[in-house]
Amino acid sequence: MQKLSRKFFDRCAVEVAKDLLGKVLVVGDCSGRINEVEAYKGSEDPASHAYLGITERNKPMFGKSGHFYVYFTYGMYHCLNIVTEIDKSPSAVLIRSIIPLSGIDIMQKRRGKDNNLTNGPGKLCIALDINKKKHNNLDICKNNDCYIYDDGFLPKHIKSSSRIGIKKGLEQKWRFFYDE
DNA sequence: TGAATGATCACG
């Protein structure tokens, strides 16, 4: 079980995004394997929250890599990102979907009736009880409750497409996922 | 296809 270090996250967001596929995200008593992500870069990416510069919300993206960036959207949902790249380069990887591994009963309880526990950015934050107050800007390289580790699993075929739910930056195929 | 639902942002 190799816990991912700062060095892993300190690279181009697109590379980190691809390499995060198959890794295991741990948040408290729950965990799941990452199977869908999106990369968001800073000044060169009009779809990124960081495109227009630093604000109160996107501040974590301008900080050190290996931190959570959690934001609240559509008045109802949280989304989870991992900050990447060196120092002040404001990039991040959005975790869009995970496959539940442990703490499934807890996640079931939090999500209610729906069988699809964690197959969407808003859903997985509900299942893992991720919110801005507790998790935003958390250093996942130095935390014992929240971190990502490599258990040796390698996705067979990684696919890519345009990112979901955005109007700008559709030409970049920075959504990455795998089926098996 | 559209309603839910409120933080966030740019503007002034």
Add this chain to the structure above:
DNA sequence: GTGATCATTCAT
């Protein structure tokens, strides 16, 4: 302050 927007989800 104000109005538009929004890296979503769920029920029609």
